[in-house]
Amino acid sequence: MIEITGPRVDGTEDILTPEALAFVDHLHQAFAARRQELLLERQRRRSEAGNGRDPRFLSATETIREDPHWRVAGAGPGLEDRRVEITGPTDPKMAINALNSGARVWLADQEDATSPTWANVVGGQRTLYDAVRGQLAFTSPEGKDYRVTTPHEHTPTIVMRPRGWHLVEKHLAFTDRAGRTAPASASLTDFGLYFWHNAEELVASGRGPYFYLPKLESHLEARLWNDIFVFAQQRIGMPVGTVRATVLIETIPAAFEMEEILYELRDHCAGLNAGRWDYIFSIIKTFLGRGKRFAFGDRSGITMTVPFMRAYTELLVATCHKRGAHAIGGMSAFIPNRRDAEATERALAQVADDKRREAGDGFDGTWVAHPDLIPTALAEFDAVLGDRPNQVGRLRDDVHVTAADLLDITSAGGTVTDAGVRSNVSVALRYIEAWLRGTGAVAIDGLMEDAATAEISRSLLRQWIENRVVTAEGTPVDRALVAGILAEECMRLSSAARAAGAADRFDDAAELLAEVSLAEEFPTFLTIPAYTWFLVDEAEREDREELRELAPAV
Template identity: 70%
Template sequence: MNTLIIDTPPTARRDESQAPSRRTPAEPKPATGSFQAVEPRIEITAPQGERYDEILTPEALAFLAELHDRFAGTRHDLLAARLKTRVHAANGRDPKFLPETAHIREDASWRVAGAGPGLEDRRVEITGPTDRKMAINALNSSAKVWLADQEDATSPTWRNVIEGQLSLFDALRGTLEYTSPEGKEYRLDRDIRETPTIVFRPRGWHLTEKHLRFHDRAGRALHASGSLVDFGLYLFHNAAKLIELGRGPYFYLPKLESHLEARLWNDIFVFAQERLGLPQGTVRATVLIETIQAAFEMDEILYELRDHCAGLNAGRWDYIFSIVKTFRSRGRRWVLPDRKQISMTVPFMRSYTELLVQTCHKRGAHAIGGMSAFIPNRRNPEVTERAFAQVASDKRREAGDGFDGTWVAHPDLIPTARAEFDAVLGERPNQVERLRDDVEVTAAQLLDIESAGGQVTEAGVRDNISIAIRYVESWLRGVGAAAIDDLMEDAATAEISRSQIWQWLNENTVTAEGTRIDQTSIVRLMAEAVAGLPRFEGDRFDDAISVFRSVALEPEFPTFLTVAAYARFL
């Protein structure tokens, strides 16, 4: 195992009271050559693979150390605040629109910066991990945007984290290639300027990078923040190249739970641009609204990021997970039915999306729709036909509701999604001018979980157990986006599956067939699910079962299944 010590200089703290200014983007100054060695700050505690030194340069790591010096403490404080919020929710205190920020919501005068170059038209965005093959497929697609996902669609192995950065580095320089074990060659089929605009999604605030150890000024050795590592490496190496290509460093920000977390990201953007010689406003961010807490603070989140904000996204799967997680111990009226029955048309989900569109357009921001989990199967025409029909219906609803774009998880779905948005947008790049003044969403509507209706069925219990175990097994092998039963599953859908099992178990839920869900029935169904799975050399099913037991069957509810699984297995 290699250990490398990187040095970084102390830096003066910015005046936090100053609002970021808006300046016209221009060519950045070189980032390298301005990071001087003073004292040990960062250790690499993992093996160095081929070309890792091109990403983990002394200058880049010194930049990461500065980010941690300035912002790791605030990150820690905000994670502690999340715990307090969850305790309040468990004790019966509902989320609400904040009275102390009412002036922000009521002030009609402010707007966000809006789309940067290459982000004006986002009608179809393809999402996926950053390994070389998937990156090439995404960039060769006809989507307008590629969400390069280092979060829910990526298992955060050390190899995936650094080689994902290498994929992006090479793609932006036109040198990205891949040869499969079977000898099939993949490469970009056009100039990088003609490929989908890249929007990079770093890991959420809750995740660490245990293979980089940060030494703070008190002498403590701490795991680095996954968010700061992913963001810092991508920005440091690629900002100048992206601007040269006529685009910019764009980010999707996941898992935010408050406007204070958005403020932290904005502070990071301001500092990073200043440190790397980038004009303020060069960075653009799209925030995923995928927690019930953030749904009540959408205006405030846009306001905090206003000089760097392009829009919001309706992260539907994590949003459902957040509902279950937040209200899991509040009684039976908070119990959701089978995941398949929680459609985007149930009242509480529709309220969430309509409020998002209205909030975005009121502030000049893009509203980006979520991802239908259905995917085609080229070997099964019936499955493919069903996927096309489901996706068309989903995207027709989003375009009709005012969304400016949407997500798909497979290149074959792009024409279907695009057709629905083309029908509404025509030649317009978006419909931000559509203000949705007809929408009025209350706190009660956002919290009307009972409106979902539906039932908990034995089939739903079986599906959740099977999906969670199979996905976690895939994730432990380093595959973060997995096609399971003709659906695209990622960490968010696995979280729904295991959290519903926990809630159903702890609420003594009875299925529609009359079976009480208890430890005995869950263990029996687990055994049946695993017995039907094909085993193979190198599989991680035993470890996946261990993870599932710890996150679904224990009295304590882990906030994220990925946190403990990462610390233990990756």
């Protein structure tokens, strides 16, 4: 059986039961090896792209794309109308706010909006356990009570997002049949615990076990998920096809395999989502060494209306509706500020424009990150949908997207400014610092930042350094410049935190940001070293702190 190597935390007795761990172990015995093979395939394809091979539509699967007859399973009970979905982490307070929000769906996020501390991982599962059963409640340290006031049958349908294939759960140790021990897969852990505890209860309540699948890079990864769904349903005696999955198209390789991904998951698939922020990060990362053809300007200039992003979203809608799947729009980063009416007005206007465009393009629903944005988003989709639950019947035969359209990065423009460089450093530093303290979704400068937007910030810094970019003001962007700004921002932010009497981890965050942006090796995800150095390995953390005293990282 999988061994628990983490400490006892709230929820351990209810969530990490022998039966649940046995199920997670069976998932690993059946699928862990294939996961490793697919991660190696990711490395191979990334190396090809770095060496000059552009992604392309696959010739080997052309017959799947040309076959007009197949369709996906489509919406399960409670997923027919997805016009507004609220995203958020799975801590009790945020979960209660989501369940009371009036959204049609709650994306219960164990991934980019959650810092994967062991307490958050287990506690998030406990939150979901209680939410599924209509018994979730929370009292804050200040004594404020939070309760779900919406009748259970009218709360948003829960769609849970597990962590991606690339991540591990180091608080669980898995031993394979050959006797080799390694950390558990975070994906199999998150999925397995949620499915085991809640699948039957969800079906009994008139809904079902529904999942968002993050960061897939190929149809073979979708096939693995489909096989996991079949295995899990058979294991508990549930009819195959009860599970529904919505796949985030948030990597550039996946954009070239949308139909194949739908095909592999067709018995369990509800739709695709345009995961815009990770998609931008994936492009930067994939083509990091390929020169100015793939270079971006300031992050603020990478909007959803630039040609390559329009091609991506138009292709997604057309692909989904061709196959009977929902097309779900992405999250605008703008959020309201209840203490600043002018900032709120600007945010609402930005969100309205974004959702109006999505609804007009044929999306069946969209994401928001804050309850106050729901009326604005809902109004835009109501104006297009009316009484219809979705737009799946609206085919986009007018869409003809080529590989060149998806790779037309230069169309976005490439102006970099001094302010843009400093903003990337500051935003990434503040987000990482919050993540290290256990918070995975953070409001910064009027925008909702999560791991994906922090990835954009740190990867843009590296791209500009690699391409020897000079800002519009004439400043060369190099390691020395970024390191200097990082030192200044760390000093400013840590001083402000300490003056306010707040605990902070800006020194740790600065060390990590320097490593993932400026070091010779460019980590594929900043959360991998962040997790190992700061959330798990205490011995390594102590060693690094001793080294920092001898030779500060910044």
